[in-house]
Amino acid sequence: MIFHSLDYLVFLPLVVAIYWMLNREKQVLFLIAMSYFFYGYVHPWFLYLILTSTVVDYYCGLAMGRFVEHKLKILIVSITVNLGLLGYFKYFGFFVDNVAELLILLGLPSFTNNLDIYLPVGISFYTFQTMSYTIDIYRGQLKPRKNFLDFALFVSFFPQLVAGPIERAVNFLPQIEKKRTLSVDDVQSALFLLIWGFFKKMVIADNIAFIVSKIFLLENTSFMLVWVGAFAFGIQIFADFSAYTDIARGSARLLGFKLSQNFNHPYISASPTEFWKRWHISLTSWVHDYIFLSLALSRRLRTAVGGLIISLFITFFLNGLWHGAGWSFVLWGLYHFVLLLIYAWAKSVTPEYIRDHQFLRPFQILLMFILLHPSYIIFLNVDISYMWRDLTLSPFVNSEIQITAALFLFAKALLFSLPLWAHTIFAYVRERYWKGDRWEPIAIQTVASMIMFIGILVLRGDSVDFIYFQF
Numbered sequence: 001m002i003f004h005s006l007d008y009l010v011f012l013p014l015v016v017a018i019y020w021m022l023n024r025e026k027q028v029l030f031l032i033a034m035s036y037f038f039y040g041y042v043h044p045w046f047l048y049l050i051l052t053s054t055v056v057d058y059y060c061g062l063a064m065g066r067f068v069e070h071k072l073k074i075l076i077v078s079i080t081v082n083l084g085l086l087g088y089f090k091y092f093g094f095f096v097d098n099v100a101e102l103l104i105l106l107g108l109p110s111f112t113n114n115l116d117i118y119l120p121v122g123i124s125f126y127t128f129q130t131m132s133y134t135i136d137i138y139r140g141q142l143k144p145r146k147n148f149l150d151f152a153l154f155v156s157f158f159p160q161l162v163a164g165p166i167e168r169a170v171n172f173l174p175q176i177e178k179k180r181t182l183s184v185d186d187v188q189s190a191l192f193l194l195i196w197g198f199f200k201k202m203v204i205a206d207n208i209a210f211i212v213s214k215i216f217l218l219e220n221t222s223f224m225l226v227w228v229g230a231f232a233f234g235i236q237i238f239a240d241f242s243a244y245t246d247i248a249r250g251s252a253r254l255l256g257f258k259l260s261q262n263f264n265h266p267y268i269s270a271s272p273t274e275f276w277k278r279w280h281i282s283l284t285s286w287v288h289d290y291i292f293l294s295l296a297l298s299r300r301l302r303t304a305v306g307g308l309i310i311s312l313f314i315t316f317f318l319n320g321l322w323h324g325a326g327w328s329f330v331l332w333g334l335y336h337f338v339l340l341l342i343y344a345w346a347k348s349v350t351p352e353y354i355r356d357h358q359f360l361r362p363f364q365i366l367l368m369f370i371l372l373h374p375s376y377i378i379f380l381n382v383d384i385s386y387m388w389r390d391l392t393l394s395p396f397v398n399s400e401i402q403i404t405a406a407l408f409l410f411a412k413a414l415l416f417s418l419p420l421w422a423h424t425i426f427a428y429v430r431e432r433y434w435k436g437d438r439w440e441p442i443a444i445q446t447v448a449s450m451i452m453f454i455g456i457l458v459l460r461g462d463s464v465d466f467i468y469f470q471f
Contacts (some may be wrong), residue, residue, distance in 0.1 A: 001041040003247045004201050004463060011038070016254045024179050028149050031255070035158035039122070046120045049085060054155045056081045057130040058148055064137050065144035071137075078134040086127045093117050094325035122162035124322055128286055130155055133169040135290055142170050150176045159251040163244045163468040165262040165282035172257075180256025190253035192445045197246030199452040200420065205240035206461030207416045208232050211409050216380055223393040224406035230373040232413040233380055238266065239420055240467045241280070265427040270364035271347075272340045275372070283322070291315050313337055323379075328387060332378045339371060361432075416459075419452075 001007050015034050019027055040047045060078040064071045103110040133154070136142035145151050154173050160166075215221070215229035245262040252259045262282050269275035276284045292315040301307035313334075320333020347355060354360070374391060381387035398406070 001038050002465070003244065004198060007041070012251055012254070019255055020182065025149075027180070028153050028176065031158070032149060032153050032156060035153070035156040035161060038158040039156065039161055043118075043120070049089075049120055049123065050126060050156055053082060053085065053127065053130045054152050057134050057155075058145075058151050060134050061137050061144040061151075062146070064134070075134055075138045079131060082127050082131050086123055089117055089119055089123060091321075091325045125164045125166055126155055126161060128166050128283075129169075132166070132286065132290065136168070136170055142173075145169075145173060147177075157252070157257070159248040159255075159257075160259055163241070163248075163466055164280075165245060165248070165260050166286055167260060167282070171260065175257050182254070182256055186253050186256070188445070190250040192449060193246045193250030193253065195449045195452050195456075197243040197250060199243075199456055200239040200246065201243035201466070202460040202463075203452075203455050204416055204420055205236050205243060206464045207459070208236040208239070208413050209464045210461060211413050212236055212380075215409065221390070221393070222398045222402040222406070223395045224398045225402055225409075226377065226390045226393055227373060228406045228410045228413070229380075230376040231410065233376045234267075234369075234372060235413060235417040235420065237376070237379075237467055238263070239417070240464075244466050244468065265424050265431075267369055267424055268365055268428045268431070269368050270361055271343050271368060272336060273343070275368060276336075283319075287315055287319050287322075291318060309341070312340065316340075326382050327384060328378055328382050331384075331387075332375055335375050335378055365428075419455075 001011060011034075015031075019030060022030055036047055036050075039050060057078050060074050063074045067074065100110045100112070133142065133151075137144055150173065153176050154167070154169060157167075157172075211232045212229055215225050215232070218225065242263040245259075249259045249261075260282055262280060264278040264281065266275055266278035269278055292311055295301055295311035295314055296308055301311055316333040316337035317330060318333075319336075320330045323329045323332070377390050378387055381390060
């Protein structure tokens with residue numbers, strides 16, 4: 001089931017209405033049933049995979065609590081099962097294809113990959129979520145849970161099951177285990193999150209998706225068209241992914257849960273480090289805590305020359321690979337790795353009074369926004385030959401028709417994205433100049449919600465799947 005469908009608009013109110021008539025124990029059981037219905041709505045066989053991860057990690061957690069001296073071995077079992085499932089369904093075909101290509105390059109007999117493995121939606125998200133549970137138990141940061149139903153809900157909670165945010169057990173399990181309440185403020189904020197999320201998805205992302213696909217399906221393209229396409233995709237992916245998070249957070253809040261914030265206006269970032277603190281925050285913190293720190297603090301890399309850089313390289317290599325089974329995603333991750341190194345070097349050679357001058361921040365934000373665009377071209381082009389073509393197009397070779405088309409599509413993308421830019425600019429002003437509490441009176445939210453509702457009815461584009469469903 002997808003959020004921006006009539007099915008979900010019927011499903012969510014019914015779930016909320018029934019849910020609040022039950023006590024805590026029955027609420028948990030009811031939400032598990034509804035989460036499994038939500039996830040298996042189109043492909044019921046998905047449920048076998050999520051149930052496998054749930055059972056394995058639940059018993060691994062109990063075993064680590066009981067057999068402390070064997071914690072590492074039990075953790076290895078948990079990680080092996082989770083990564084084994086993820087590896088087979090997401091990466092096995094990629095691995096087989098690359099082996100076949102390598103054999104051809106070496107002049108050896110090769111084979112044709114006839115495997116057709118269907119990627120279960122959301123497997124990357126809930127796999128990382130369940131792994132955080134067993135890793136935290138191993139590190140002594142969390143006690144094993146004995147209530148299987150509470151743990152099953154932690155894994156399968158439907159608002160964030162398919163595309164995050166990736167919740168940590170240490171934050172989310174306590175919310176499951178306590179009695180929940182619903183206040184007027186919760187309903188107000190939930191409804192605003194929901195309608196803002198639907199507006200971003202159906203009006204901004206889906207309309208701009210048409211522009212992006214139109215540009216990147218062209219055989220005869222040009223520099224201007226490609227970079228307008230990169231600009232449009234930057235808007236689309238942010239509006240699309242943050243829309244999912246907003247709808248997930250709004251849905252969860254109606255059920256008495258508070259999911260973590262996954263985006264914090266990433267396009268007002270002045271550096272790559274700041275960008276990754278604002279973009280896909282739950283994944284960034286996950287790879288930082290469980291991959292980067294594990295590598296950087298390991299004895300071998302801690303004492304090695306360039307150990308920190310090696311740790312960062314591996315982290316962004318795996319971050320890219322997490323997004324998809326393809327070398328373009330790996331290159332996307334490594335582009336961000338190189339960008340971080342360049343900024344770190346520039347910071348070390350720039351005097352502090354220049355680097356931190358407030359006057360320069362708008363220009364730093366603009367520069368960072370521009371430097372994100374090559375990563376969008378890399379991300380979009382699964383075929384590396386097309387990626388190279390798009391990145392090396394001459395800025396001086398554009399036909400009159402291509403220039404006109406590029407300007408028209410840029411204006412269209414900019415027009416549809418104006419609400420997003422207005423929200424971003426408002427956030428920047430509030431963040432830089434308003435030091436008090438968040439100021440969004442209910443009157444403003446109500447008027448904005450009415451405008452967005454009308455916008456959805458009048459301006460919604462053709463329905464497109466959420467981009468991160470493929471990861």
